[in-house]
Amino acid sequence: MKNTSIAMLVLALMSSPALAEDKPMDHSGQGQMDQGKMDHGQMDHAKMDHGEMKAIEAQPGTEAAGVGVLNSLDAEKSMINLTHEPMPDLGWPTMTMDLPVTKHVDLGAVKPGDKIDFKLKLGRDKQYRVIEIAPAK
Template sequence: MLSMTLVLAASFAGAAVAQEKAMDHAEMKSVETVPGETEADGVGVINSVDADKGTVNITHEPMPKLGWPTMTMDLPVTKKVDLGDIKAGEKVDFRIKLGRDKQYRVIEMKAAK
């Protein structure tokens, strides 16, 4: 019985660790950052585009300037970003900027080279 309990505990622990590593932050409104940094460049893959809401869901590579690991998150975009040219599955270079409301927004986005 003890060995079965240990097997079950190990199974659940592995699932918890896998879930933590995914870092799906789609619902985050703000993220802890390096103090004083208000803009950063990133590279990521677009998962979805919501032109009506003015948001993209992106899985980005680590952003050391902000102290961010690889994450999947929804990010609002400014009006000057043309979402008509952005497609799900596309790799992009982007720049984000911290607004007065303490939320980062995409201010530039283009297909990655």
């Protein structure tokens, strides 16, 4: 009797996956993630591959112009933090982010709090860098 009970239990456990339905999950009620509310300034962008972001069909060497507010700059590290307006050429919403600056950019021409015009260029490493920056016109 004991062996029969164990055999029945094993059979029941083995057959339960066969009874499960094989249907895709419905995620339609999940909605879209609002990336505009993400604080990208706190993210480590050095380890992110922005060249693979959804909606970006950029090839190495692609440039894009933007407008934003300079939050901070670190000339020693060639890095700025800015909050930019949407950049439709890249499929980017409004974001706050850290961006590296090329050595040819004069960071003395701008200061934190300035509204700025800037240009980005996608490098071979798939990271965007600021190649031009100036006070907004």
